[in-house]
Amino acid sequence: MSIDPREKIVLFIDGANLYATSKAIGVDIDYRRLLAEFQSQAYLLRAYYYTALVEDQEYSSIRPLIDWLDYNGFTVVTKPTKEFTDSAGRRKIKGNMDIELTVDALDMAAHYDHMVLFSGDGDFTALVAALQRRGKRVTVVSTLSTPTPMIADDLRRQADFFLDVADLAKTVGRTPPMERAPAVDRREAVTEPVGK
Numbered sequence: 001m002s003i004d005p006r007e008k009i010v011l012f013i014d015g016a017n018l019y020a021t022s023k024a025i026g027v028d029i030d031y032r033r034l035l036a037e038f039q040s041q042a043y044l045l046r047a048y049y050y051t052a053l054v055e056d057q058e059y060s061s062i063r064p065l066i067d068w069l070d071y072n073g074f075t076v077v078t079k080p081t082k083e084f085t086d087s088a089g090r091r092k093i094k095g096n097m098d099i100e101l102t103v104d105a106l107d108m109a110a111h112y113d114h115m116v117l118f119s120g121d122g123d124f125t126a127l128v129a130a131l132q133r134r135g136k137r138v139t140v141v142s143t144l145s146t147p148t149p150m151i152a153d154d155l156r157r158q159a160d161f162f163l164d165v166a167d168l169a170k171t172v173g174r175t176p177p178m179e180r181a182p183a184v185d186r187r188e189a190v191t192e193p194v195g196k
Contacts, residue, residue: 002139002161003041007113011038012101013074014119015051015062021120021143021150021165027173031065034172035073038116045112048075048104052095055080077104102127109134116141117159122152128159139163 003009011034022029038044049069051062070076081095098121105115105127115131117124120142128138140159142151145166156162 003038003114003116005042007042007137008045008111009038009042009114009116010045010105010108010112011047011116011118012105013047013049014097014101014117014121014124015049016095016097017119017121017142017150018165021146022169022173024146024150025143025166025169027165027169029169030172030174031069031074032072034168037168037172042114046075046108047073048077048101050077050097050101052081052097053078054093054095077101098123105131109136113137114139116163118142120149120151120155122155125152125155125158128155132158132160137161141165141168 018029035044035047038047049066051066053062053066066076066078077097077100079095079097079100081093083091083093086092101119102124105117109131114137115128116139117128118141120140124140128140131138137160138158139161140151140155141163142156143149143165144151144156145164150165151162
């Protein structure tokens with residue numbers, strides 16, 4: 001990584017984008033190790049995690065992760081998704097967090113030297129350029145290792161540094177759990193007596 005140990009850094013994680021990227025390369029991110037990795041590089045001022053939540057669901061599969069992050073050193077920023085019907089009559093759900101991330105990154109700019117942006121979304125190119133005009137260095141974390149790159153070319157070119165999630169996963173990743181084998185019915189299990 002190209003982080004000066006004297007720098008104050010802030011992580012801005014586009015949750016949906018990082019999730020899609022890590023799934024595309026077949027790794028899970030260990031968020032405890034992710035924090036430790038960046039804390040070992042420089043002074044980690046704050047780690048933000050942005051995600052939209054479907055509010056009307058009784059159980060959200062992302063809720064345990066959000067709660068864990070919130071209790072373990074991340075500043076979690078959420079908002080409810082919006083449901084709408086497109087022109088073809090299909091039900092769609094929208095939950096973009098780009099504006100929230102951008103506003104926070106600009107608001108915090110006076111307090112950090114280096115922004116680490118976990119997203120490949122080309123919409124962030126203007127944000128990266130605005131931060132660079134303020135003297136900030138920007139590392140973008142995404143991947144080029146998938147058949148279709150998960151990072152917009154203009155964002156990668158604008159950033160000061162690019163870090164591939166596939167490389168980062170060597171220190172902060174774990175292989176996703178395999179599908180669990182069906183449970184063995186203990187009543188049908190045949191056991192040999194001890195000593196035979």
